[in-house]
Amino acid sequence: MGSMLRHIYRLTGKELRSLWADPILLGFIVYVFSVAIYTIATGAKLEVEAARVAVVDEDHSELSRRIAAAMLPPLFRAAEQISPSEIDSAMDSGRYVFVVEIPPQFESDALSGKNPSIQINVDATAMAIAGNGAVDIQNIVLRETAAYLRKDSGTSTTPVNLVMHAKFNPNLNSAWFTSVMQVINNIATLSIILTGAALIRERERGTIEHLLVMPVNPLEIMLSKIIANGAVIVMAALLSLQFMVKGVLGVPIIGSVPLFTLGMVLFMFSVTALGLLLATYARTMPQFGLLAIPVIVILYLLSGASTPIETMPQWLQFVMQFTPNTQFVSFAQGVLYRGAGIDLVWPQLLAMLAIGGVTLGICRVRFAKTISAQD
């Protein structure tokens, strides 16, 4: 055991030196944990925020102006006026997701109880915001109309008052979410590529053979790759969390950072093991690249870090439970946003450990097989 630890320690030092010798790689690690986090957190949001709305106002009344003026930030950008003939092209080109059409005589018809219709055109190809945004606009229109008409008819009460609170992120600020999720995605992408490629490189250069004639066993070789690459990425991720997510983006992190770090280390272990496993299925670097890409993108998009896990069919949700990303995303959301303690998130920790252990076990078996295979 002692000798195993010593070997791992030595080999890890070697791996770190290899990584250090490649400035392009290091530059990109810095980039993904800083600039990329920032642009994604501030640039891409799934929520209705600053959505572009156009109003076709054929009424030109006080009520129609009032409705148009009520489309306000943060949900919407100030509504732009367009003419009826522009609707099709404006929506085809994707310039606006919502176009509100207010017909002539709208105000007077409403006042005289003729029940006029107002039309909300929604570009349903913009699925992320189409549904929620349409509901938001409906609410605005109803509220404004009611308020306008109520001016003379006095107030009315509703039988029940529904008060909604969003816990953990009261303003539903999406940068809070996206920034941390992007850190997680980066960890997975880097780990898979770096460890997998490191193994393929040793095989292509023949150094792995050299290692295997020494009193070093394959498990030590694999663990040292995991530890070296993992340590660098965990460090980068923690720095990013502190300076980019908390510092620049101002995301309050209420949970325990040590607990999160523990989770990150386990996550790291399981994704780097996955990187190694993929490398045992590829013989050359081009094969590895093609194999890694789909795996990375699936983990990226279906872990619950991009769209809610509840949107997926049951069977897929079940399958995704066996990926480290899904476990870690659920862990991270619990710890960082909801302040969950180890008493609540231990199942995820255990799951990541198990996934990593099993992956590494398969690796160990395949390792011997692939090394002795003659090219």
Add this chain to the structure above:
Amino acid sequence: MTGFAARLTHVTHTYGATHALDDVTLELPAGKMVGLIGPDGVGKSTLLALIAGVRRIQTGEVMALDGDMRDARHRAASAARIAYMPQGLGRNLYPTLSVFENLDFFGRLFGQGTAERKARIAELLSATGLSPFGDRPAGKLSGGMKQKLSLCCALIHDPDLLILDEPTTGVDPLSRRQFWELIDRIRKRRPQMSVLVATAYMEEAERFDWLAALNDGKIIGAGTPAELRAQTKQPTLDAAFIALLPAEMRGDYADVVLPPLPDSGDGYAIEAQNLTCRFGDFTAVDHVNFQIKRGEIFGFLGSNGCGKSTTMKMLTGLLTPSEGEARLFGEVLDASDMATRKRVGYMSQSFSLYAELTVRQNLLLHAQLFELPSAQIPDRVAEMLARFDLADVADARPDGLPLGLRQRLQLAVAVIHRPEVLILDEPTSGVDPVARDSFWRMLIALSRQDGVTIFISTHFMNEAERCDRISLMHAGKVLAVGAPHELVARRGAADLEQTFIAYLEEATGAQRDGEETSLAAPREAAAKLRRFDPARLWAYARRETMEILRDRLRLAFAILGPLVLMLTFGFGISFDVENLTYAVYDQDNTLESRELLESFSGSRYFKQAPDIASAADIDRRLASGELKLVIEVPHGFGRDLLTSKSPEVAVWIDGSMPFRAETIRSYVTGLSQAYLAEQYRRHAMASPASPINIETRFRYNQAFKSVYSIIPGVITLILMLIPAMLTAVGVVREKEVGSISNFRSTPVTATEFLLGKQLPYALLSFFSFVLLLVGAMVIFGVPVRGSWTALVGGALLYVFSTTALGVLFSSFLRTQIAAIFVVAIISIIPAVNFSGLLVPVSSLSQIGRLFGEAFPAAWFQEVSIGAFTKGMGFWMLSPNLLVLFGFGLTYLICAILVLRKQEA
């Protein structure tokens, strides 16, 4: 032609601080066989590369074939007249292509027609005795055959200047002899051809017409072999060369002497009994037997690919024998036994130390891994540095060192743990005579002083003569074992080389190949040279296509990857949030409160979890992530409702994922509106009947199904990632493997090279698009409502631009790892986040939008969704098509500008 093939005037070439060539002025005579001799790392390769035009000239003037090699036009014109064969066994060959296909590729590069190529290939193959192996992949040839094939490739266009950089290094004596006979025949046929050869074998140099001896970047002697011998008054060229060296380099040069082996008597160090190794139906090692005494130096000779390396790997435990057994010190070798590994030192054929560690760090790492007591390690490392004369370079990285030094380092690493057995696989291949002699003195000291048993394979006969015993191997079988002089005597041959060749010829039953084949009269190559030649582009495209078609695994990944992605994402990504778990905290528990809550339990969006018991539970269960929504009904809700006191109901939503929270909020709003309407009706309250109607029209996707927006987006995403990855390693791999030298030394231009490498993948990706299109329509039922022309044309231009992006990265990055890494990051981030796949482009921030628009994905996304779902026509989408084409063109032009034809 004037009297010289090449003339160098004041040429200096440096790599960092080291001078490879130091003010060299030299005229190499034309129409002759000119040899460059000298130790490793003295600038032989650099000199040849400068003459061939594959390396950029730093200072000085190089004239070759009567023109200035600094002039790009002269280089382009002379590319078809020069043939360059780089160092290394078959480094410029394509391993998956057959012998014929390799030659065919080179023929195409030189613009030869089908008939001409066929004739030339047949001729070259029969002249080299390769005819029976026309269909064998180059990667499966033995080293000697690879070199012959490389030579054929170089000769296919009848060059006027043939440049060979150590062509016979690592090649067995028989193949070596055949190789030179072949060159002689070709020279007879084309006497005007000049041949420039760098070599480490002095016995070969002896047969050349004219020699230049190099040392430390300078010419130390030039002339015919006889002149050199006369000048130095030495009997052999070997000795003459050493005499030419400056005094301090000659040092204490003396002949290598092998003291007799003391009779150790006590058993054998290594024994092989019927050792056999099979790969599939190929028997690499066939019932091999030998016994090696302790302290003996046992030489292992044989033709290339005869099973020497495989035998050695079995002795180290890297390979498990299929049959028979290997014993070390009387015990059966157990590969998993760490104690045995500590008794063995192994040096593999290729350099296998870590290039990113310094000499000292490499030694240190190995000392630590072999678990020397840590107190001893510094001394042992220092001892190794001193003993193997590495102290001066202790802090340099091995990749910058000459081969001889690197081999010494490998030996130092192999013996650092004081092994009792050393297994060395061609340790002196490519090492110059002086360095080899010093290497051997170290081996002899290890054997005679430390009693180390040495098992060594070599192609050098003078090394074989220094062994206590040697064995000759061929085709997996041992032909003969014995002391070198015994074998010579047994065979009655003149020397060991003749003995060896005689044994091999007997075993192969081969007569001296090709002797009777007379070569047809030379034809003049078509001398038209075009700036852009579609035939050369086609040569590369064709070769690339064959390579991917043979690489089944890569082809499968390239075709199945997109389909798997489409299926997972098509089913997996949607915005229809359902089955949200919620729980109620009903403090009232009246008929009225249950009625309110029923409206939630009846919804398909929500899934009820067990009720909440206490206020503290709300926080805990939300924090654990179990619940996404909690409805808290206060005491007295029913009473207040009935008395129209407008009771308040609190709804807690898990806000940790804002999108989900927002969706929940709009669901709750909808449900509560329905509930309220019911209450108004029930309590006969003056329902404020809505004064207006709101009609919400979901355009393009009336059913509001995610699949109509996701599938077009997924196609955009896939056609960004996979094609870019396909081409990303294309060029960079050639740089790592070495076949890039064909680009540098043949008339092919950067445009032809890059386009040729890109087009097959663009087509493959387009094929992928067609599969995805069929998948979208058949599996997901997403029809194309708009312009087919725009969609198909757009897809073609899109894959053109994404493959070009991969090519661009491949042209300027240096390692495959970096290429894979950069392409993954650069293509995934904008394609996922900023292309409109999930987030509509119109709601991106300014910076996100710019980021998206800087890559082709956002532009194709509009085409894809426009043509699939929005039913848009060709003219509305045509600007995007133009932009996509612009991207592809820009990437390609950048790649062409970045990729230099000459090496720095």
